[in-house]
Amino acid sequence: MRLIAMLHLTPHGSASYAACPKHAAQCSMAACPLRTAFRTGPAQGKGIANSYQRTQTSRQKRRFACNAKKSKKKRAAERLEERPVDEDLEAAAQEPLDVEEQDLADTTDTTYEALDEEPVQQQQQYQSQAAAPPSQAPSSSGDWVKLGALGLGAVALIAAVVFAFRQFSKRQLPEEEKKMTHKQLQREATQRLNEFMGQIRNQSSVDLSAKNLGEEGCAYVAEALAFNDRCMAADFGKNGIGQMGITQLLEALKNNDTLETLVIDTNSIGDDGAEAVAQYMAGDARIHTLNLSANNIGDRGAAALAEMLKVNTTLTHLELSGNVIDYDGITALSEALTDNQALHSLHINDNYVGGLGARVLANALQKNSALQELYIKGNDMGNEGIKALCSALLGEEGAVAIAEFVKKAKKLKELNLYMNDIGNGGAYKLAEALKGNSSLKVLDIGGNNIGPEGIKVLLESLRGNLTLKTLEIGYNPIGEEGAKYLADVVKYDLGIEVLKMGWCKVGENEGAKAIADLILFNTSIATLDLRGNSLNNPGAGWISQALKEHTNERLVELDLGYNEIKDEGACAVAQALKANPALAPKDVKIGSNYITKFGQVALEEALDMVYEMGGQREIVIHF
Template sequence: MATNSLFQRTVIWKVVQNMIPGKKKDHGSGKHAPSGIMWSFAAGSNLATSTLSAEKESRKNLNKFYKELRTLKTVNMAGRQFGDEGLFFLAESLAYDKSAEEVDFSGNGITAVGIEAFDGVLQINTTLKTLNLSGNDIGDEGAKCLSDILVENVGIQKLLLNSINIGDEGAKALSNMLKKNKSIRILQFSNNAIEYSVSISIHKDMHLNIYGKINHHIMITPLKGCKTFYLCFSLKQGFASIAEALLENNTIRSLYLNGNYGGPLGACSLAQGILGNKSLREIHLHGNGIGNEGIRELMSALSAHKGKITVVDIGNNNISPEGLHPVAEFLKRTKSLQWFSLYMNDISDEGAEKVAEALKDNKTISTIDLGGNNIHSKAVSAIAETLKDNAVLTTLDLSYNPIGSDGVKALCDVLKFHGKIQTLKLGWCQIGVEGAECIADCLKYNTTLSTLDLRANGLGNDGAICLARSFKIINESLTSLDLGFNEIRDDGAFALAQALKANEDLAVTSLNLANNFFTKFGQVALSEARDHVYEMTEREIDIYF
């Protein structure tokens, strides 16, 4: 009994040590709280002076944590760095808690050992709907432990496990859990090490050892003079495990696998899971190196999917113009897609023109991101023509494309009187002063645009002055304008400030001018203009320098 009391005191002292300013956790102690320990967590009950002679601030923090978990619906404990011991100290309060619906434990130094604190807790908690464990190094072992626990949980609907250092074994364990768990709707696995690859080892008398990743075909050429050799295959099939789970789980709605290592094989495997699943609505695969081959299989599966896919993110996946044919076919066929991203691929003008053509037949997409695809004015003209008769698309992102002033002119000529675009992102598009003149002219007539991003376009003072002139015409729709990174100096600031003063009825409520070349004189002029508008209309304008 005395031994158990001493152990509890040791664990509690570790918790307090982690939260005292200047104190650091002793990683070398090797001692961890075992699972299954049940303590009472009434505020202050374990903080008697005889047990802990810690600073009052530390006790105050601990009591605050308990109170948050017991009384608030949304509890944000991100980055508190309470570690495994802290989680053991706090977790049991969730067992019978009827308040907390969203809990964020991200970035707290939790490892696989700490995950055991949820054992006996999450199985009986039906109130908690969202659990965020992102940014904790729980690894595959922690994922296995969590999976065993969540098999019996019926409350959690959103589980965030981004950047937790899991690989294929962890993905397999969580996938097996998904086959049995029927409550999770949103699952995030982004920025881990989940992959699908095959490694071959060729051994000859233990003197030869060659490794190579393969896609669909294996070619073996016997080495000269080698009569006997041995092949060893190493499979990493995290994506295959997830695909299998999709075949059996029909409650999952959103799946995030951004920043993993799926590759073409992973995409092909996942495609099979998508085909057999009817519940999936969102698939996020940004940054998986899928390539043209993988995208072909994935788009084929999405086209044949019997559910209602609304969101698809295939940004940063090494897709070239050759890979855009199946993408365009999917865009033509889908009757449910609302949000689509091809951000940071290399589709160029040829691919962008295919997308533009597909959008003519699409009546559902409201947001499309084509940023960072080496698109020029030629393809932008094709996109602009599509906008003339498109009443659905409201957000268009063309950032990081060298469309130049000609591309902007093509867009503005259409957007003056056509289209329903509300958010237009043209940052880093090399539009220059000529492009600014086109936009200023467009703003005099356009009645739908509310958010305009023109960052890093070399506008300078002349470009800012052009835009300021357009403010003289009352635009009742534009509320947010971003002119950051544009080398604007005081003259440009003065022009913008004067325009704000002269037209108090402008709808603009957010003006970003960060990372320009203002002196304090330009900043003062803009600040005075902001204050003037507030005094005259009681309307606030947020100006960022």
């Protein structure tokens, strides 16, 4: 019989035996073969224990050895079961153990149980350590949610920090940049102002308009005018100058005896600034030309300037256009004109003169013998105001005076009487003055309510005048009869190059025929203005017929606008241009009519045809 046992070293170094795991539950039974073996050979077991005690093996080797012995024990048990059991051995196994043997057996059983359990626990520990993921990795979906929340929190924190930094940068950095930019602008502005002062000191005429000087800039450069004996004209217009700026400028001018022209237009000096200017000009000032237009000057400022005009004897040119001068201001200026005999030119355009103011002004002008130029457009004076002014300035009586002047002015080259309502009576007087004149080149009598009789007399006085080159008779109701007189004289007996007769009520019949006859036979006209004469399609047909056959090589511009011409008339003009491409006018204006796409296409085809057939002659047609 073989003994199957395993030696185990206790922590105290003594040897003990324990049954294999298979027999751990049976070690207390009397019939266990292992107990029988211990009972028959205890000395031999002790020797083996001493031998194993001297050998210091590792725990892992003992585990493998235990497993090997378990296998041997199993095989031995199987062989024992196959063999007949010795009766003596079975009896011995059934006998009870003494105390020493019982203690040794209990110790051995305990040791085997511990030895069997310890490798299993270590193996489980190793497996758990090997299989466990890193401590930071999540072990469930809840952990992933927590990790994501932490990540989002970190991103939000970073974004908040970046946002706070940007807000700080927006508040702090731009302020520093603004400070640096402001200093740089100050240096540049000072440099520019010094350049302006150099110009004032070294030049006789200085243009500082629209330089964005402002109040401070004006005060800065004004110092250059003090004790200045070189600058004679200075323009400070469009610079945002107010009361402070004009005050500083006038202070500098108190020590200036050279400046003659001062322009301060389009600023904002107001009534207070105008009063300051008036106070300065009332003294011994040398300024001849003063421009205070568009400065928001009202009646109070105009009254102050009027008081200045009563005592000033040097100012010859005063501009007050574009202000807010009303009836009271115009009344004050009119009273000043009755006393002032130095002012030659007065500009009061675009104010609020009105009809009553025009009457007051007209009465004052009858007593003034010095004023030569009066600009008064855009004042809503109405018919009555215009009549009053015309009666005072010109009218038929004025025309008589002008006629006397023209007779004596042997070198007069240009006479402009536009919109003065001289009428037929004034035209008669003017015609007498123009007889035999050989110097006049430009005559403008437009808008004077001259009818057929007046234009007939006037043109008869000009017959044979080859000096006159420009004649403007527009806005006079000469009608068909007047058009006939005009064509008869201009056709052969005048050397007119520019003839303007817009809105003269020529009409589409006899008047249009007369003008067509003029185009056909005249050889001197280069520009012909026929706007607003109600030519319509028939009149356009007569003009087109003349354009087909005319021989005037000088005709370059023809204006047929505002004549109620439709597609039929446009096609007639197009055919005329095609028929005479070599002498087609280079600039044909036919806009502001009733021409549709059909007529426009016809005119465009004519344009191409003139280019191809007229030796690449280029013309322009204005629809």
